[in-house]
Amino acid sequence: MNQLNGRRQTANPFLLYLGATWKVAVSISLLAAASAWSQPVPGSLDAHWNEGASDCKATPQAPLQVHAYEPQTFILRQSPCADFEANFLYLLIGSDKALLIDTGAVADPKEMPLAKTILELLPDKDQKKLPLLVAHTHRHMDHRAGDPQFASLPSVQVVSIDLEGVKAFYGFTDWPNGIAHLDLGGRTVDVIPTPGHNETHLAFYDNRTGILFSGDFLMPGRLLVDDAAAYRESAQRVVDFLKTRPLSYILGGHIELNTAGHAYRFGSHYHPNEHRLELAREDLAALPAAFENFNGFYARHPNYILTNPIRNLVALAIIAVAVLILIVWGVWRLLRRRWSR
Ligand SMILES: [Zn+2]
Numbered sequence: 001m002n003q004l005n006g007r008r009q010t011a012n013p014f015l016l017y018l019g020a021t022w023k024v025a026v027s028i029s030l031l032a033a034a035s036a037w038s039q040p041v042p043g044s045l046d047a048h049w050n051e052g053a054s055d056c057k058a059t060p061q062a063p064l065q066v067h068a069y070e071p072q073t074f075i076l077r078q079s080p081c082a083d084f085e086a087n088f089l090y091l092l093i094g095s096d097k098a099l100l101i102d103t104g105a106v107a108d109p110k111e112m113p114l115a116k117t118i119l120e121l122l123p124d125k126d127q128k129k130l131p132l133l134v135a136h137t138h139r140h141m142d143h144r145a146g147d148p149q150f151a152s153l154p155s156v157q158v159v160s161i162d163l164e165g166v167k168a169f170y171g172f173t174d175w176p177n178g179i180a181h182l183d184l185g186g187r188t189v190d191v192i193p194t195p196g197h198n199e200t201h202l203a204f205y206d207n208r209t210g211i212l213f214s215g216d217f218l219m220p221g222r223l224l225v226d227d228a229a230a231y232r233e234s235a236q237r238v239v240d241f242l243k244t245r246p247l248s249y250i251l252g253g254h255i256e257l258n259t260a261g262h263a264y265r266f267g268s269h270y271h272p273n274e275h276r277l278e279l280a281r282e283d284l285a286a287l288p289a290a291f292e293n294f295n296g297f298y299a300r301h302p303n304y305i306l307t308n309p310i311r312n313l314v315a316l317a318i319i320a321v322a323v324l325i326l327i328v329w330g331v332w333r334l335l336r337r338r339w340s341r
């Protein structure tokens with residue numbers, strides 16, 4: 001068990017129960033090579049995700065779209081009109097517990113009834129709702145704004161969002177190495193550290209469906225690079241982890257590209273002709289090499305874009321200052337010529 005649970009256990013009897021039943025363990029994943037993996041449970045991605053609207057006020061739409069991939073796996077999409085980030089959230093249900101990956105970009109339950117929707121999806125066990133763990137791919141606000149909706153619910157535990165809290169909860173002692181395991185009852189989810197976009201980033205591999213839930217680490221959109229070296233190592237770590245495992249799909253936190261591979265304008269509430277949500281093993285396999293060849297600023301790949309927004313901003317600022325100096329210098333020369341006449 002971990003310190004976080006220990007601290008929370010004293011505060012809340014429901015969490016005492018949760019703390020005692022969550023089996024979180026870390027191991028260097030050596031068993032992968034030896035084990036034979038069962039066939040993933042199949043599911044359907046046959047959904048038209050809410051694409052928002054050019055005029056959201058004139059086109060009212062449901063804030064949350066719920067798609068059953070299979071009876072125990074739900075994909076939730078926040079409407080681009082509710083928030084331009086239009087996050088994808090994932091609910092995985094085991095026989096003892098459920099796991100919600102991310103809580104999205106909208107805090108207000110009146111605008112985005114996330115907790116209510118999740119509770120309705122949770123089955124009962126022993127005349128009570130199944131206990132729920134709310135975890136995050138990383139601490140960026142668009143992946144955790146809905147957390148407060150779960151704060152006071154019974155049998156719900158929310159993993160803290162800071163790096164120390166993440167390490168403690170999952171029991172990572174050699175971050176970013178090691179794999180943690182969440183036991184949902186008849187369903188194990190492996191938790192893989194994937195820093196690079198953000199220092200707290202995790203990917204979740206579901207042994208039931210063979211899906212990798214990749215957050216902002218890998219998605220059809222802009223892969224915003226914070227630490228390129230860490231990102232490249234994370235990519236290699238996930239490639240190695242999945243080498244001997246079945247992989248049905250890679251499902252990320254957003255869709256930011258259209259079918260032609262062009263990114264929507266940042267902040268747009270309208271996503272016509274969206275790229276499909278799912279990425280494949282090839283996209284992941286190409287990621288370490290994409291970082292080897294990354295110029296540090298911007299690189300387009302078939303299904304994602306690598307970009308370092310901070311560096312691009314700095315470069316833009318340097319260019320702007322250089323242009324300004326050139327203009328001032330030009331004006332100064334012009335004035336000097338006039339004065340000397
Ligand atoms: Zn992010």
Ligand SMILES: [Zn+2]
Nearest residue numbers: 140142216253
């Ligand atoms: Zn995000």
